[in-house]
Amino acid sequence: MKQQNDPILIAKKVLQQEAEAIQGVADVIGNSPDFAQCVAAILSLRGRVVVTGIGKSAHIAGKMVATLNSTGTPALFMHAADAIHGDLGMIQADDFVIAISKSGDTPEIKVLVPLLKRKGVPLAALVSNAESYLAVQANYVLHAPVTREACPHNLAPTTSTTAALALGDALAVCLLESRAFSRQDFARLHPGGTLGKELYLKVGDLSRQNQQPRVRDDAALKEIILEISGKRLGATAVLNTQEELVGIITDGDLRRMLTTFEGRLDAVRALDILTPAPVTIDIDDFAVEALARMQARNITQLVVTDDGRFCGFIHLHDLLREGLV
Structure with a gap:
């Protein structure tokens, strides 16, 4: 029988409580027009979204800023405690402020809100307590109700920060979809790392x-072997006199031919051993598509074409070197 302090039981309980909290946010999001109006206000914004908070809420604010920036909504993080010591200057007249606070009644928030209102910027409150000072003073209330933290003492921010994080993600995705933010837009903002490369x-x-290994369709065996060995890609394209791609010969094709061939080797020509209609990929396709085709066919190289004309090879080693595998 599992003990009361069994880590698996505790972990499952925490995850269940946090899942229920997120479901609770989903259940109440339609009870007020504020969420949809907040999305509309940000979409029409000429400035930036400034997200603020204190304590654990500040960490959630930082993550929200990162998500907004990466999905096409310019955003800044401002720590609520630092705001009254100069950081308030980052807020411009065309900006929009989102303040995150579970209680909505912390001393720092109560100091900050009048200063924000004096600046005349729209204010959204992401709060658990919709009757709090922050919620009452805000133009929009993003309600993330939480009755209890997952912490057994109901002290450490756990369930409340998860709910706030999820609601922030929902806001970012609403903005993303409203802007028809595409994969190409995402790529422009994520040029680094494996994700960017994909x-x-x-x-x-x-x-x-x-290199671009190639032989004519009437090339002799020696020429084929030298081309494959010299260009170090494990294959060569076979072209006709009109420079049209007619097939491919790999080092595997050579080994299989030498194993079974019984005639004169000096009579062998490229046409005798090529694989017709090789798998190709266009030069402007994404590299991840090349990887998918290689994996689907269990091969290590693809012939690259440009408007149907042979222009080289891409090898599995190229994709490994870039970290795509």
């Missing part, structure tokens, strides 16, 4: 770094 790295960015 969204912007093109086949041509990699294939242009490689």
Whole structure:
């Protein structure tokens, strides 16, 4: 029998409580027009969204700012305690402020709110207590009701911060979809790391770094072997006299041919051993699509084409080097 302090039971209980809290936020979000009006106000904004909070709420505010910025809504973080020591100057006349506070009644918030109202900027309150000072003073209330923290002492912000985080994500995604923010837009804001590469790295960015092994369809076996060995991509394209792609020969094709061939090797030509209609990919396709095609067919290279014409190869090693595998 599991003990009362069993970590698995405790973890499951915490996750269940936090899941129920998020469901509770979803249940009340339609009870007031404030959420939809807040989205509309931010969409029409000429300035930035400034998100503020104190304590654990400040951490949630920082994450919300990061999500907004990465999905097309310019945003800044302002710590509520630092605001009255100079950081209030970051807020401009066209900005919009979101203040996060579970209680909505902390001393720092009570000092900050009159200063924000004096600046005349719209204020949204992301609060658990919709009757709090912050909620009453705000133009919009983003209600994230939480009756109890997951902490057994009902002290450490856990359930409340999770609910606030989820509501912030909901706001960011609403703005994203309202702006028809695309994968290409996302890529422009995420150029670094594997995620960025998945969204912007093109086949041509990699294939242009490689050599372009090619032989004519009447090339002899020796020429084929030298081309594959010299260009170090494990394959060569086979072209006809009109420079049209007619097939591919890989080092595997050579090994299989040498195992079964019984005639004169000096009579072998590229047409005798090529694989017709090889798998190709366009030079302007994303590199992740090249990876998907290689994985689907269990191969290590693709012929790259530009408007149907052969222009090189992309190899699995190219994708490994970029961290896409």
